[in-house]
Structures are given as structure tokens and as C-alpha cells.
Amino acid sequence: MITNTKLISFKTFNDNYGSLIPLEVEEDIPFAVNRAYYIFNVEQGVRRGFHSHKELEQILVCVHGSVKILVKTPFESEDILLDQPDIGLYIGPAVWREMYDFSSDAVLLVFASMHYDTSDYIRDYAEYEAFARKYFSAM
């Protein structure tokens, strides 16, 4: 996995009544969750995201269907298929992300460490690249 990203496996409780995945802050999600949102009804061919965050941490879970996520820094990149409700993709600060190939039934659930704050977004790739080079050289 590239820097500031990781896949997290969640424990599933399966029984005769179905399946259940509990997510506990600190045990399953490595930050205090201040916001959640979900993306669905994405038409075929749509690519979205195209931004990084300065500080925000997130966990993406494709709870239904499938979606691909490109995660990228100035130094490395990776395409990740999310198609299981028991896998979370952690994305930390200073990682560029794009989401694509949503299946028509995809539901992408996202947990975020901070409230919605447009000043934490970097949407311009050149600006991102300058920010990330500084961020990662200070690590």
C-alpha cells in the first residue's frame, strides 16, 4: 500500500439471521469519527474525487456493489478495488484520490475525522503536488 493508506479488515458476525459488522472508534477506526457520508447512484463512466486533504483522515467502505479508488502521492500510486463490506480503505492526509468504475448498485460509505471544511481540501493538482512534497519530506 502507498504511504498514508492501508486496508483494514472488519470482523463480520454471520448467523442464520444474516451478517453484521460493528465498527468501533479506536478498535476498528483509527480516529474519532466526526462525520459520515455515503455516495451512491453514480452513473457509469463517472470519475469523482480529484482532491487531497491537508489533515483529514477517512475510511472508505464499499458496503454494496464495487468501486475502484486511485490513491496517489508525487512518489507512488495504486488502484484499489473495493467490493467487500468487511474491508475499509484508510486514507490519511496528503493523498490524492479519485473514485471510478462505480457499479450501478455501489454504495460507498465514508467515515471522516473532521467536520466538512472546504479549507482542508486541495483540488488543484499542482498545488497538491507542492503541498505533498513538503508534507512527506517533513515526515
Ligand code: TYD
Ligand atoms: P464533492 O466534494 O464534489 O464530492 P467528491 O468526494 O466526489 O469530490 O461533494 C459533492 C457535494 O457534497 C458538494 O456540493 C459538497 C457537498 N458535501 C457536503 O456538504 N458535506 C460533505 O461532507 C461532503 C463530503 C460533501
